[in-house]
Amino acid sequence: MTVSITLVGCGNMGRAMLGGWIEQNVKPNDILVVDPSVDNLEIAGKSGCRTLTSPLLIEEGYQSDVIVFAVKPQVMTDVIPAYQALIDKGALVISIAAGTRISVFEESFGEDAAIIRTMPNTPAAIRRGMLVSVGNSKVTDHHRKICDILMNAIGTTAWVEEEGLMDAVTGLSGSGPAYVFHMIEAMIAAGVSAGLPEDLARTLAKTTVSGAAELAISSAEPVDVLRKNVTSPNGTTAAGLAVLMGGNALTDLMTRTVAAATERSRELG
Ligand SMILES: NC(=O)C1=CN([C@@H]2O[C@H](COP(=O)(O)OP(=O)(O)OC[C@H]3O[C@@H](n4cnc5c(N)ncnc54)[C@H](O)[C@@H]3O)[C@@H](O)[C@H]2O)C=CC1
Ligand SMILES: O=C(O)[C@@H]1CCC=N1
Structure with missing residues (x-):
């Protein structure tokens, strides 16, 4: 199964995941990176993926299987509304932000949106990450499979059923x-x-x-x-x-x- 990815935020963690995906043969053509930092986009662009400084530049017909939000928790609520059109076309949301709860995305995207919260860590850059995920009730087996493809490419994966455990996961393996x-x-x-x-x-x-x-x-x-x-x-x-x-x-x-x-x-x- 090939998966098309929109990566929003390509700093330390976004870069670590991107490096792992490319190394694991996710096609650069299937990845769009959005980040206002021209320097970070230049690094991301070296892998051959498409890069944009703003979601306003995304063409109308564009769609992707999954949007991975890798921006700081403090800016998340300002960043996500610009991606509503992709969610309306059925994109799965994966957030890797520390602390930010699934309900923050549901409040913005609506209760029908499929949201996964994942906590990775930086050894993902060398495919030795630890990635723990939890999904909301709209997440199907197909969505889990998409998430597993992305996360298995960059490390060891686990799922929890209780979102409350994600804070301790962050405290142990994220940090x-x-x-x-x-x-x-x-x-x-x-x-x-x-x-x-x-x-x-x-x-x-x-x-x-x-x-x-x-x-x-x-x-x-x-x-x-x-x-x-x-x-x-x-x-x-x-x-x-x-x-x-x-x-x-x-x-x-x-x-x-x-x-x-x-x-x-x-x-x-
Ligand atoms: N660094 C780590 O070890 C880990 C970080 N995380 C989470 O990953 C997220 C990112 O953390 P880092 O990569 O460390 O931060 P970072 O500061 O290195 O990267 C954040 C990126 O977001 C970009 N950005 C800012 N505004 C944006 C916007 N409007 N649209 C798109 N991109 C935008 C910045 O230019 C930057 O490239 C955070 O939510 C953090 O909690 C999770 C696990 C581990
Ligand atoms: O320090 C942080 O907030 C992020 C989340 C886990 C690792 N780095």
């Missing part, structure tokens, strides 16, 4: 890459402070995080067993983990981190 990047930054700084040259510390930190994540995904063992496999009795890892796990330090910090992001997602709604 999660930033937590991991910061952990890599902290590991580099720690390596330097332990005496390593910065270049070497950077390579060691990135490769260790990437290798450990790959092992966690590919191994049949649960992650706590993988952790124990590294930890020799009275060895170096035990000494390090006594700091990281002492008083539940990292778990407490991560719980507060995800809770703060989850709460912010609720506020944005």
Whole structure:
């Protein structure tokens, strides 16, 4: 099945998805990108897709199977009314905005519109994203199939049936890459402070995080067993983990981190 896509907003996340779709052989001809930023359109245009700075420039006969809204939550209500004609022609709506509820789209497009809210993350750019979706009652199996085609092209997908879960999804996997990047930054700084040259510390930190994540995904063992496999009795890892796990330090910090992001997602709604 081929899917024609209108991508509204081609910043960090729009670009990540676009890169993944093109890499997965979605035809550039089947993609229209709308974004007022000429710089961002220039980058998007390099993939061969069509680009426009405004929805006012969309020709009358144009239609697409799906409109993906990838603009900031704060401007969403101003942006979406200009796409009513495409919705009237039957386009499925997918929004990736943090916080913005399905009801915001229903209020603008009417209750018959099929709306999916998806939370991706930036590793979608290398087809390693995590994408979680929830749909309204107008979303059919056909719509789910369209969404799955787009999202499977750029990562691992899951559906939830309860929209309320999307705030915690956003707090964990949507924002999660930033937590991991910061952990890599902290590991580099720690390596330097332990005496390593910065270049070497950077390579060691990135490769260790990437290798450990790959092992966690590919191994049949649960992650706590993988952790124990590294930890020799009275060895170096035990000494390090006594700091990281002492008083539940990292778990407490991560719980507060995800809770703060989850709460912010609720506020944005
Ligand atoms: N960056 C991330 O890791 C993730 C972001 N999101 C969501 O994705 C959405 C976009 O976030 P980012 O890409 O990070 O922001 P961004 O600021 O990088 O991109 C937003 C884009 O929207 C464009 N834009 C502004 N007004 C527009 C309009 N009227 N019509 C079309 N395009 C317009 C901007 O020029 C820009 O290119 C947000 O709603 C965010 O919550 C979701 C998951 C992860
Ligand atoms: O920081 C944000 O609001 C967006 C949503 C998830 C990741 N980035």
